[in-house]
Amino acid sequence: MEKYQQGKISEEKTRVIVVPGEVIASGESYLPGDNTKREDKDIIANKFGLAEKEGRLVKVIPLAEKYMPRKGNVVIGKIIDVTFSGWIVDINSCYSAFLSVKECAKFLNKNNLIEYLDFGDMIIAEVLEVRHRAVDLTLKARGLGKIENGIIIKINSSKVPRVIGRGGSMVNMIKHESECRITVGQNGIAWIKGEKLENELLAKEAIMLIATKPFVEGLTEKIKKFLESKK
Amino acid sequence: MTYKRSDGREADETRKIRAEVGVVPRADGSALFAFGDTIAIAAVYGPKPLHPQHLQNPEKGLLRCYYDMMSFSVGERKRPGPSRRSSEISFVTTNALMPALQLGNFPGTVVDVCISILQANAGTRCAGINAASMALAHAGISMSDLVTAVSVGQIDGQIAVDLTKEEEDYESGGEKTTDIPISFLPLSGKISLLQLDGGIKAEKLKEAIEIAQKTCSKIYEEQKKALKNIISRKEEKIKE
Numbered sequence: 210m211e212k213y214q215q216g217k218i219s220e221e222k223t224r225v226i227v228v229p230g231e232v233i234a235s236g237e238s239y240l241p242g243d244n245t246k247r248e249d250k251d252i253i254a255n256k257f258g259l260a261e262k263e264g265r266l267v268k269v270i271p272l273a274e275k276y277m278p279r280k281g282n283v284v285i286g287k288i289i290d291v292t293f294s295g296w297i298v299d300i301n302s303c304y305s306a307f308l309s310v311k312e313c314a315k316f317l318n319k320n321n322l323i324e325y326l327d328f329g330d331m332i333i334a335e336v337l338e339v340r341h342r343a344v345d346l347t348l349k350a351r352g353l354g355k356i357e358n359g360i361i362i363k364i365n366s367s368k369v370p371r372v373i374g375r376g377g378s379m380v381n382m383i384k385h386e387s388e389c390r391i392t393v394g395q396n397g398i399a400w401i402k403g404e405k406l407e408n409e410l411l412a413k414e415a416i417m418l419i420a421t422k423p424f425v426e427g428l429t430e431k432i433k434k435f436l437e438s439k440k
Numbered sequence: 441m442t443y444k445r446s447d448g449r450e451a452d453e454t455r456k457i458r459a460e461v462g463v464v465p466r467a468d469g470s471a472l473f474a475f476g477d478t479i480a481i482a483a484v485y486g487p488k489p490l491h492p493q494h495l496q497n498p499e500k501g502l503l504r505c506y507y508d509m510m511s512f513s514v515g516e517r518k519r520p521g522p523s524r525r526s527s528e529i530s531f532v533t534t535n536a537l538m539p540a541l542q543l544g545n546f547p548g549t550v551v552d553v554c555i556s557i558l559q560a561n562a563g564t565r566c567a568g569i570n571a572a573s574m575a576l577a578h579a580g581i582s583m584s585d586l587v588t589a590v591s592v593g594q595i596d597g598q599i600a601v602d603l604t605k606e607e608e609d610y611e612s613g614g615e616k617t618t619d620i621p622i623s624f625l626p627l628s629g630k631i632s633l634l635q636l637d638g639g640i641k642a643e644k645l646k647e648a649i650e651i652a653q654k655t656c657s658k659i660y661e662e663q664k665k666a667l668k669n670i671i672s673r674k675e676e677k678i679k680e
Contacts, residue, residue, distance in 0.1 A: 226668045229540070229577050230585035230627045244582070255542065255584065257577040257667055272670070273469065273580040275487055275546075303487040303549040342548055367580065 223262045227254040227269060234260075234267050242268030276302045276366035276396040278344045282336045283353070285361070285394035286346070288326050293319070296326055298334065298346060301363070301396045306344035308334060314348050331356040333392055333400065352392070359390075359402030360409050364420035366397035371428065372419050379419065379429050386436040387412040411439055443596040446606060452651055454590065454602040457659065459570070459666035461578050469579025471666070473571035475602055479558040482571035484579040487549035495550075501543030502550045505533040507568055509557040529565045536569050536589065536623045536633035542582040551581060562605040562619075563591045569623050569633070574663050578670075586663055587632060588656040589623035592648040594640050599648050601655045620645070622652040626660040629653065 218225055218234040227233055232251045241247045244256040245267060254260060258271040278284070278300065286306060290297035295309040308326075310317055317325055326332065333353050334346040348354055364372065372393050373380050384391050389403035389412045399416055403409040415432055422428065449455070455476030464470035467483035474480070490496045507529040511520045533555065543551065553575065555568040566589035573587035593603040595610055595617045603619060610617050618638030624631055631649070640648070 228586060228664050228667050229583035230625075231664075246584075253584075255582045256580055258580075271580045273578065275468070275580065303546055304489060 218260060218262050218267055225260050226258075227260045228257050229254055233269070234262075238265060239267050240265050242266045244269035244271060271367055273365050274367040276300070278302055278304070278306065278336050278339050278396070280336055280339055282395040283333065283392070284336060284346070284396040285331060285333050285356070285392065285398035285400055286396070288328055288330045288332065291322050291326070291328065296322065298332065300344070300346075300394075301366070301398055302344070304342050304344055306334075306336070306346045308332070308346040308348065312337065312345070312347040312349055314354065326355060331361060331400070333394070356400055359400055360413055362399050362401065362413050362416060364397045364399065364416065366395065368420045369393055369395055369397055372399070372416055374429060379432065382429060382433055383412055383415050383436065386433065386440075387415070391416075411436065414439075443598050443600075443610070443612075445600065447604070449600075451598065451600045452655060454655060454659070455604070457662045459574065459662045461574055461666050461670050467575075467579075469575045469577070469581070471571045471574035471578060473567050473574065473663075474559075475563050475567050476604070477559050477561045478563050478567050480564060480567035480571040481556045481558060482568065482575040483554045483556075484551060484572075484575045484581070485554070486551040486579075487543070487546040487581070488552075490548060490550040496548040498547050499544075501546035501548075503534055503538055503541060503543065503553065504550055505530045505537065505553045505555065505572065507533055507555045507557075507565070509560060509564065513557050513560040529568070532633055532635065533565060533569055533572065537572055537576065537587055539630065539632050540573065540583045540585045540587050540625055541576065542584060545582065551576070551579075560605075562603050562608050563621070565589070566591050566602075566621050566623070570659060570663060574667060577667060585625040585627050586660060587623055588626050588660045588663065589621060589633060590652050590655045590659060591619060591621045592652045592655075593620060594618040594638070594644060594648065599644065599651055601651055620648055620652075622649060622656075624653060624656045626656055 231254050234252045241252045246253045254269050256269050256271045258269045260269050284300045286298035286300040288296050289299045298306045300306045337345040337347040387408045389401050389408050393399045401409050401412045458474040460472045463472045464483040469484040472481050487501050507526050511518050553572050557564045569589040596612050618640045620636050623633035
């Protein structure tokens with residue numbers, strides 16, 4: 210418990226829990242980073258989460274966050290509407306995304322788009338462009354396309370980096386231990402596909418475990434032990 | 441100093457405060473706040489796309505609050521569904537929370553806040569505002585401050601905080617209790633809600649606001665503690 214101190218960031222303290230409006234650090238020697246604001250000499254938190262010091266930069270890592278699409282993100286979405294020129298996709302964000310027929314890998318009959326992607330179908334797609342409030346998706350890359358079977362689970366998008374781990378270490382370990390194919394979308398939706406249902410459920414349990422336990426050190430080892438004990 | 445509070449509290453003493461975060465698992469953010477046996481639960485959903493489209497604000501996100509008393513929350517069954525009273529409280533709650541929120545990054549979206557009163561014994565709108573501001577922080581919405589509210593009253597010429605229903609209905613010599621719900625942005629000290637039901641002298645109102653601000657700084661500490669506890673609580677679970 211000692212690691213997550215109360216109060217302000219100083220020379221000794223590098224991580225503190227903050228609520229919105231709280232002063233994280235005082236003095237001109239610190240710079241405001243993500244989710245913070247400078248007010249006179251103080252740096253104020255704008256979100257609830259963990260404040261961290263990176264050199265002179267002070268930032269807040271939020272505990273929960275709505276997904277904001279960025280160019281190049283791989284996301285998992287659900288078809289919610291079919292128009293004459295493409296599909297509207299729910300990507301678990303505050304805006305829905307658009308997938309154009311042109312960005313489909315296959316040649317399609319424009320009069321019958323439902324044949325390829327119907328209402329409620331799940332897809333793995335990449336964010337092509339974000340313009341103001343319009344988000345465009347593409348399926349033209351490896352590993353993208355329609356999801357035919359498997360399990361879909363939802364976690365908060367702020368936990369995605371934890372689930373993937375440094376350089377994919379966490380997700381690769383879960384893949385190896387559970388013998389499943391796993392795709393984690395940046396928007397907090399993950400797809401698990403394995404040979405056996407038990408394996409899929411095991412992978413799901415492991416991911417949900419990570420999602421409920423933020424800010425724990427040595428999590429990869431703990432999850433590995435958990436998976437080995439369940440086998 | 442003729443009125444003595446029936447539960448033996450001091451004039452500036454609130455009922456027992458209970459604050460918890462993360463009580464509604466399916467919501468994006470949630471919190472419970474209770475003053476004694478007045479219990480409010482707030483659930484936050486969003487930011488999410490707003491429909492119908494004509495309600496969208498292209499400059500910033502919208503905040504919608506729904507205040508609702510459960511039918512079993514009061515002595516006699518309350519008819520469920522919206523009423524004149526609940527729409528008024530929803531409106532003032534929205535206005536009380538709005539100054540703390542920063543929704544500029546989410547144009548065309550809405551944040552829904554659903555406040556349910558499980559048990560009512562006066563001070564429900566204040567408990568609702570306290571719960572809602574914690575739930576908004578828990579949902580990861582950008583805020584400049586939390587919002588803290590408390591009700592102050594004048595009972596028989598004497599100022600007291602956090603009235604119960606019994607005290608609100610107290611009457612002596614034809615003089616009824618005055619009820620004043622107040623909400624603050626605790627760090628800047630700005631007032632975001634002030635309602636007044638009854639009559640009060642100007643200097644007494646000043647006294648009431650001062651005592652409310654002191655009480656709110658205590659409530660703010662409770663809110664902060666509840667939010668910060670969530671991380672250590674989750675760590676305890678992993679040790680099990």
